[in-house]
Amino acid sequence: MKNGPLFFLGLFASLTFSFAGVVLFANAQLGGLTPYYDDAEGKSFPERMPGVAERGQLVYRDLGCVSCHTQQVRRPGFGADQARGWGERQSVARDFIHQPYPQVGAMRIGPDLTNLAGRKPSALDAEDLMKLLYAGQGAMPAHAFLFETVKVSGQVPAKALKLTGNLAPASGMAVVPSERAQVLVAYLLSLNTVYDYPESRPFVKAAKKTEGGIK
Amino acid sequence: MSTATTEVSAIDTQARVPVLLLLGFGLVWLLVSGILALIASVQLHTPGFMAGYAWLTYGRSQALQETAFVYGWLGNAGLGLGLWVLARLAGSSLRAGNWIIVGGIFWNVGVALSLAGIMAGDMTGHALFQLPSYAQPLLFLAVGAMSVSGVLAWSDRRSEGTFAAQWYVFAALFFFPWILSVAYVSLLALPLRGVLQSIAAGWYAQNLLTLWLAPLALGAAYYVVPKITGRVLPVYQFAGLGFWTLILVGSWTGGRHLIGGPVPAWVPSLAIASASLLVLHYLLVLLNLRGVFGGGGTSMKLLAFGLIAYVGGGLADAVLSIRSISVITHFTYFAQAQQQLALYGAFSVMIFGALYYAVPRLAGRALTSATLAGGHAILIMAGVVLLVVSLGAAGWSQGQALLDPKISYPEIAAATRPWLLGASAAQALLLLGNLMLGVNFALTLSSSLLASTAPVYAPPAKLAASVS
Numbered sequence: 236m237k238n239g240p241l242f243f244l245g246l247f248a249s250l251t252f253s254f255a256g257v258v259l260f261a262n263a264q265l266g267g268l269t270p271y272y273d274d275a276e277g278k279s280f281p282e283r284m285p286g287v288a289e290r291g292q293l294v295y296r297d298l299g300c301v302s303c304h305t306q307q308v309r310r311p312g313f314g315a316d317q318a319r320g321w322g323e324r325q326s327v328a329r330d331f332i333h334q335p336y337p338q339v340g341a342m343r344i345g346p347d348l349t350n351l352a353g354r355k356p357s358a359l360d361a362e363d364l365m366k367l368l369y370a371g372q373g374a375m376p377a378h379a380f381l382f383e384t385v386k387v388s389g390q391v392p393a394k395a396l397k398l399t400g401n402l403a404p405a406s407g408m409a410v411v412p413s414e415r416a417q418v419l420v421a422y423l424l425s426l427n428t429v430y431d432y433p434e435s436r437p438f439v440k441a442a443k444k445t446e447g448g449i450k
Numbered sequence: 451m452s453t454a455t456t457e458v459s460a461i462d463t464q465a466r467v468p469v470l471l472l473l474g475f476g477l478v479w480l481l482v483s484g485i486l487a488l489i490a491s492v493q494l495h496t497p498g499f500m501a502g503y504a505w506l507t508y509g510r511s512q513a514l515q516e517t518a519f520v521y522g523w524l525g526n527a528g529l530g531l532g533l534w535v536l537a538r539l540a541g542s543s544l545r546a547g548n549w550i551i552v553g554g555i556f557w558n559v560g561v562a563l564s565l566a567g568i569m570a571g572d573m574t575g576h577a578l579f580q581l582p583s584y585a586q587p588l589l590f591l592a593v594g595a596m597s598v599s600g601v602l603a604w605s606d607r608r609s610e611g612t613f614a615a616q617w618y619v620f621a622a623l624f625f626f627p628w629i630l631s632v633a634y635v636s637l638l639a640l641p642l643r644g645v646l647q648s649i650a651a652g653w654y655a656q657n658l659l660t661l662w663l664a665p666l667a668l669g670a671a672y673y674v675v676p677k678i679t680g681r682v683l684p685v686y687q688f689a690g691l692g693f694w695t696l697i698l699v700g701s702w703t704g705g706r707h708l709i710g711g712p713v714p715a716w717v718p719s720l721a722i723a724s725a726s727l728l729v730l731h732y733l734l735v736l737l738n739l740r741g742v743f744g745g746g747g748t749s750m751k752l753l754a755f756g757l758i759a760y761v762g763g764g765l766a767d768a769v770l771s772i773r774s775i776s777v778i779t780h781f782t783y784f785a786q787a788q789q790q791l792a793l794y795g796a797f798s799v800m801i802f803g804a805l806y807y808a809v810p811r812l813a814g815r816a817l818t819s820a821t822l823a824g825g826h827a828i829l830i831m832a833g834v835v836l837l838v839v840s841l842g843a844a845g846w847s848q849g850q851a852l853l854d855p856k857i858s859y860p861e862i863a864a865a866t867r868p869w870l871l872g873a874s875a876a877q878a879l880l881l882l883g884n885l886m887l888g889v890n891f892a893l894t895l896s897s898s899l900l901a902s903t904a905p906v907y908a909p910p911a912k913l914a915a916s917v918s
Contacts, residue, residue, distance in 0.1 A: 239604065266643055319852075
């Protein structure tokens, strides 16, 4: 490698090649993905996140929730995602097209949240989620810093958490969620993949070939 | 006296201030990241730990320790040693040292700003790319300024040919601004749509390891190993093939972390195939650097350990990325174990090894304490082994349990807890070891500064084996 410019050109070309091959090619394939219009329902999917949920996604991102929770359900037969009740279908690229900051994740220290609000038979509601955030549960740390303990004069605020036992605040006090907690919960409640796209249905193998086919 | 005059050349006196500045900054970040890593590790088995502080909640402490380690420690030390290697191999004194100093200060302001930003919640949410958007231009400019010295050393080299160490370092200098700017544009300035962000972030994270950290560590190793053994590297005619395999193939291996995800299936498949091709690179590096196993001082021990971690980790990546295994290990601590093996076991330990060779020459005197150096090496090697084994075992049991829907999350947490305690113990060992390195470095530097005469390097008999 005596030729400096040629060496430099080689470096440049190899990285350009991999960028084009991985990122640009994927972009060419998926960049133009459009919402899927369902005639029967008369609207397009995925639906846009409500504004409050979009703000909640920012809170989710800045707290680093993604370091423990994924938002991707794998196809049946690859892992036990369906059996754990995380979603009835696999996640597909179309699920994320409206999200400014997709939180796909790569670590499952906690459960997957793809379909948190669409779980069956019963999904967690706002009150459960607030309590979970405030007190933590199992390996999940408490996020008490998202809440304020306020003095109650007269009526207890409607938003106040209904806490019992050790968690209950001192008398005359109430724990109310901050705005950040409220938008975060709104975001969590917007997470669902109830709608089934054509590409998210499990691939059914064609009937076994009998003649000359390899088993 | 002959030792002294041959060992410390004019190159080293020119390089002293800029390179030692980068190494010093690096060691400060190494200790900071060690404390943060210990906090994050404790939080995994004791979730209540520091949970009251928003700026240290696990999501952030994890991002903080990773950023401090990669950009603070590995970046500073790798760049410092790399620029020193380029100057030495050019055979002329290090030029544009002021650019390194200015760039180094900017780089470290950028790292400090990144950490403050992550504490405040400005992280990007992409692994190994948590740098807040406003800190990135600083890092970009800083590495550009430092590269001035590297480019001058490259174009001014006295010999027409080049050495493997030069290829690796020069490539690292060029690739970092390239990938950082691409990631900045495609993830922050004009974000790609949906899951394409995951693909671009995976491309960046892999290249950060493959095209920046690995070349910096290998550049230092390819320079130091023949210096210590006093022999030409074996099978050196294939070093070029090893280099180009890494550059051409390594860059495609990022997508294996997206296996099973909502991305086109070719993304992980291509990456898995590339990871098997990359085996060639690891074998060639092993052949080239096998001289490290001949024994020697602290430097050689660490380089040998780093080489085993690098090659072993690379081969493991190739085998473990296949679908039937990654269905278990994906999304678990096992992936963290593999990453720590690369970041800590391979890159960091190789840099430690090169550092024990370089610092005495740069400071103009032997390291103050051979005991601290030996203790550091032992603690680091023990710490890395314990860390990787603990996380690997935790991940394997977590992965097996996740496949069985009857095993609940609290049960998984209970099963992994002993291993996670082991990982925390490992982080404590690593922190203690690095404290020894920090103290030794500070003592050596201060004795060098306090010396009234120009420093002359002459290793005492006891230290000769460890530093030369």
